[in-house]
Amino acid sequence: MKNLSIIGAGAAGTMVANHLRRELSADWILTVIDPAPEHLYQPGLLFLPFGARDEAKIRRRRGRTLGRGVQWIQRPVQLVDPDKRKVMLEGAESVSYDLLVIASGSHVRPEETPGLMGSEWRRSIHDFYTLEGALKLREALTEFRGGRIVLNVAEMPIKCPVAPMEWLFLADAFFRKRGIRDRVELIYVTPLDGAFTKPVCNVRLSHMLKQKGIHLETEFGLAEVDPDGQKLVSYDERHVQYDLLVSIPVHKGAEFIGASGLGNDMNFIPTDKHTLRVKGQDHIFALGDATDLPSSKAGSVAHFQSGVLTRNIMRAIRGQSLLMDFDGHANCFIETGFGKALLIDFNYDVQPLPGKFPVPGFGPFTLLGESRVNHLGKLAFRWLYWNFLMPARQLPISDQMSMAGKQVVTEEEMMKAAV
Amino acid sequence: MSIRSYGGQSVEVNDEGFLLDQASWTPAMAEAIAEETGLAPLTEKHWKVIAFCREDAAREGQAPGLRRIAKLSGVDMKELYKLFPKGPGKLAARISGLPKPTSCV
Known part of the structure; x- marks a missing residue:
């Protein structure tokens, strides 16, 4: 018998496990290692602070999400030993592998920023990237009567780079509906030099922030938070005051990656951008x-990767060369408030462009434009996630990005269209 | 993509001004890019950071991110922001003739 182990059963690990179970021959044992008893649908966290009460629907017992024939070891990983091809678990046990897939995700680390996790954590300082944080923030927003709310991204990279803007758009709508928007100041403080990293999309989103009266403070390298003085302090000594801070803390990869010498400074794993094999490792x-x-x-990226990765694992097993098939494809709904959303579709080389998706000229989704249908798509997505994506069923959307339906425009043309 | 002349040499750069071919970089080019971005003249401290970025990129196969520069170059974060104002990771990479660090994407 041979062993294929997957570390992590979030969206990425679960999709790969369920794909591989159908592809691998019966002489392969497929094992997933993850200590958490539940699978959390992370996109659902965005809506909780604004009064959504569907927290029961965004979690599932892990066992229900893994198909038959997938063994689940509910233990934390301590170390990977690539030379011995072993995963050491906490305690003295280990799991041997012939092939290993690492899907251990990224995790918020508020303790990396001085002042963030002190006495004001979850009082005047909140996060919404954890279930506990999102629920606590829901209480805080219900009680909020006015003042300055600052949303800060501590450092890149973060999960779902559009989430900060979605949060602000939803906050704008939330306070408008409550009739107190004129008493609430919304400020987006980011280390980036604009609202978003891709130029055409940046024009669109910056324009929307402006329209909604959300102030943008860019290139802010967060050095520390002063919880008593209620301000953010940057490395170049700029200060931003807040009454309520919504923090997207520093993200890092899992600890065991650093301990195993497999990661960079943030514990993210250097990986070949087209084949998804870990650099310098034949079996990982x-x-x-x-x-x-x-x-x-983002989950959509993990979805497109899971197809490519499954094909490459099967090729590695058969001794064939790996396909360079992953193109950086991402597909993200951006909630804009009042029951509307944008959709963006892009990859390593092509930035988000306007158009229709997935059927050219028809849609039903509108790329880089607000529509009600996009919002419905985002809401339907939870159902799709549990019933199609996680069980790794076929979807009519290719892993690789398609130019069909997209209009090629420049930053300047977008700027003209926006005003 | 466009062609720019730095330090008497014509080089291809991308939309954000990053050199397409990091092998074509010369110290004179660093001074010229620094001039363009308002950083000139480059001090000894700047050169310490540039030397680290070049060496690290040659060793690791990619431009170091800001956190890595602060940890390993011997110049701390606060000083990096003084030397390369606003986005030090991006600016240091650009002056060193390296691609934009992936952590900025």
């Missing part, structure tokens, strides 16, 4: 948020 692959790839850390 990686996907999802755990990699150091210049693609977005």
Whole structure:
């Protein structure tokens, strides 16, 4: 018998496990290692602070998400030993592998920023990237009567780079509906030089922030938070005051990656951007948020990667060369408030462009434009996630990005269209 | 993509001004890019950071991110922001003739 082990059963690990179970022959034992009893649908966290009460629907018992024939070891990983091809678990046990897939994700680390996790944590300082944080923030927003709310991205990369803007758009709508928007100041403080990293999309999103009266403070390298003085302090000594801070803390890969010498300074794994094999390792692959790839850390990316990775694992087993098939494809809904959303579709080389998706000229989704249908798509997505994506069923969308339906425009043309 | 002349040499750069071929970089080019970005003249401290970025990129196969520069170059974060104002990771990479660090994507 041969062993294929997958570390991590979030979106990426679960999709790969369920794909591989159908592909691998019966002489392969497929094992997933993850200590958490539940699988969390992370996109659902965005809506909780604004009064959504569906927290029961965004979690599932892990066992329900893994198909038959997938063994689950519910233990934390301590170390990977690539020379002995062993995964050491906490305690003295270990799991041997012939092939290993690392899908251990990225995790918020508020303790990396001085002042963030002090006495004001979850009082005047909140996060929404954890279930506990999102629920606590829901209480805080319900009680909020006015003042300055600052949303800060501590450092890149983060999971779902559009989430900060979605949060602000939803906050704008939330306070408008409550009739107190004129008493609430919304400020987006980011280390980036604009609202978003890709130029055409940046024009669109910056324009929307402006329209909604959300102030943008860029190139802010967060040095520390002063919880008593209620301000953010940057390395170049700029200060931003807040009444309520919504922090997207520093993200890092899993600890065991650093301990095993497999990661970079943030514990993300150097990975080949087209084949998804870990650099310098013949028997280890990686996907999802755990990699150091210049693609977005998002569920859609993990989905497109899971198809490519499955094909490459089967090729590695048959002794064939790996396909260079992963193109950085990402596909993200961006909630814009009042029941509307944008959709963006892009890859390593092609930035988000306007158009229709997935059927050219028809849609039903509108790329880089607000529509009600996009919002419905985002809402339907939870159902799709549990029933199609996680069980790794076929979808009519290719892993690789398609130019069909997209209009090629420049930053300047977008700027003209926006005003 | 466009062609720019730095230090008497014509080189291809991308939309954000990063050199396409990091092998074509010369110290004179660093001074010229620094001039263009308002950093000139480059001090000994700047050169310490540039030397680290070049060496690290040659060793690791990719431009170091800001966190890595602060940890390993011997110049701390606060000083990096003084030397390369606003986005030190990006700016240091650009002056060193390296691609934009992936952590900025």
